[in-house]
Amino acid sequence: MQELRIEGVSKRYHHVAALTVTTLTVAAGEFLTLLGPSGSGKTTLLSLIAGLIESDSGRILLDGKDISGLPPYRRGLGMVFQNYALFPHMTVAENVAFGLQARRLPVAEVQQKTQQALNMVRLGALAHRLPKELSGGQQQRVALARALAYQPAIVLMDEPLGALDRNLREEMKFEIARLHRELGTSVIYVTHDQEEALVLSDRICLMNQARVEQIDTAQALYFKPQTRFAAEFLGESxxxxxxxxxxxxxxxxxxxxxxxxxxxxxxxxxxxxxxxxxxxxxxxxxxxxxxxxxxxxxxxxxxxxxxxxxxxxxxxxxxxxxxxxxxxxxxxxxxxxxxxxxxxxxxxxxxxxxxxxxx
Ligand SMILES: Nc1ncnc2c1ncn2[C@@H]1O[C@H](COP(=O)(O)OP(=O)(O)O)[C@@H](O)[C@H]1O
Ligand SMILES: [Mg+2]
CATH class of the missing domain: 2.40.50.100 (RNA polymerase II/Efflux pump adaptor protein, barrel-sandwich hybrid domain)
Structure with missing residues (x-):
């Protein structure tokens, strides 16, 4: 289990400040949600942690070790995004095994970890199907299994339920909560949906205009918001x-x-x-x-x-x-x-x- 710490990280696109974060710590095993309106910098922050984009300044520390210079695949993070991007020509099992093979694990271990990950998301029986033979929710669970298969210290999720219809969203929300409970992995989860944030999070990091507005438990954020923005974004006031x-x-x-x-x-x-x-x-x-x-x-x-x-x-x-x-x-x-x-x-x-x- 590892602690993630972000120090003085900033990112600009030309003249637009996409993100400025002074400090942010995600405790080992914590479920932290980045909540905020569209354009507030959530994806930028997640992409910086993942290593998909480079920051202009600052450090990202995983258990005290600066990982900002590492490519995404060497950071030991799992990722799930809104468009699950499964390989359409590969079976469910092959999709999940892909990341393990890329890490050059022995064949037997790849098989064992693939099956384990599929069982975790209750898809063990569908290992030989193709993505097009699955529902949207099942496809998203394959994406989850793929991210969890190599037991990353931290899983990053960017609006993973955004493309699902309402019933599936409910079901997946509980599935994600269960997996977090059972695995004890840290999760950094992006959403603009306050209900998702309230149900899932240990703490919520409320984002506004490329900055962190307030980080607190859901209860503290609701009953003791510090700013007008926080008071208006969560609930009615x-x-x-x-x-x-x-x-x-x-x-x-x-x-x-x-x-x-x-x-x-x-x-x-x-x-x-x-x-x-x-x-x-x-x-x-x-x-x-x-x-x-x-x-x-x-x-x-x-x-x-x-x-x-x-x-x-x-x-x-x-x-x-x-x-x-x-x-x-x-x-x-x-x-x-x-x-x-x-x-x-x-x-x-x-x-x-x-x-x-x-x-
Ligand atoms: N590739 C890019 N080029 C230019 N501006 C970008 C790019 N990606 C994001 N931005 C800008 O950075 C800000 C934060 O975006 P983003 O992190 O995607 O917000 P969110 O995920 O909260 O909706 C927005 O103003 C957005 O327009
Ligand atoms: Mg986004």
Whole structure:
């Protein structure tokens, strides 16, 4: 098992900065996902690690050894890309064996490792088929077997499920999670799909405009994003400009948009330009019968629209000039009656569920 470390790596294409990474460490056995919009530098980073392109500066260290000068096949990494690129004239087994033969392993070992890799992805019985005789998901599993066959320390995957339809994507997602669990290999996985990132990752490296925006667990990234970009990219959020004042050493935030002042116990970012984030599910439409819970603040709002989604109802409400998104749990028919457009409701806001990000 090996640790991968990236130090000061950058890549430009003419005048476009495609990537700048100060430091990034992938622990042995970790599943790290590079998540970000199209063009944010995910493929560039993966290609630099793989050795498919050369960086302009910096070092890539595998267990402390600089591998930036090595060609791809000498880095000991497995790769799976969106277009699985199986050799069409070779059988499944031959496709998987190809990389092992290129490494000049003895014939018996090639056979044994090929079979083992195919069993791992549950394709042992289809070893003699040609790629065109397989479904898209099966082909992608052959690509996985090929990448895993020589037991690389790290497997790199660039949107491996991108070409599959929805059901297959679900199935493959669990297959990849299972393989990672069973093999303990490190995985660096690229996707722009936040659900894939949430389900699979030990940590998510959120990328934005050729930089690393934030690296954290899925939970930390969701509940404690550091920036507006992170707050908006993962999940939904309401963001309100706010001012900070200090009373007896404690921070109090003033939200002009909602006419609210609330205590804020978390540390504040260094920036002056801050926004208060409230996830739609963190706002509650207050009960008309129960009293306001201690510490919770109330604001009157008007329902603009409501969408019944079953377990949840999605509301758009307005406070003054400000539209706010609310996701409310629906437990009974009578809950729905107060969500009629035009109705006045109380929003309950718990300061403990508020979080500040930099704008
Ligand atoms: N071969 C190339 N030539 C010129 N620009 C490129 C090339 N490859 C990538 N880029 C640019 O580098 C940036 C990052 O691209 P990429 O790493 O492919 O992003 P992602 O995988 O996140 O969609 C983009 O602005 C892209 O247009
Ligand atoms: Mg890409």
């Amino acid at each position: 309401n963001l309100f400009p706010c001012q900070v004042q200090k009373f007896d050493g404690a921070n109090v935030l003033t939200l002009d948009a909602l006419g609210l002042r609330l205590p804020y116990a978390e540390p504040l970012p260094a920036s002056d330009n801050i926004l208060l984030m409230l996830r739609p599910e963190s706002i509650e439409v207050g009960s008309t019968t129960a009293p306001l819970p201690a510490g919770v603040l109330a604001v009157w709002a008007q329902i603009q629209s409501s969408q019944f989604l079953g377990a949840m109802t999605r509301l758009m409400v307005r406070v003054g000039e400000t539209d706010i998104r609310v996701l409310q749990r629906t437990t009974s028919l009578s809950d729905l009656q107060q969500f009629t457009p035009g109705a006045q409701v109380q929003l309950w806001i718990d300061p403990a569920r508020c979080h500040v990000v930099t704008a």
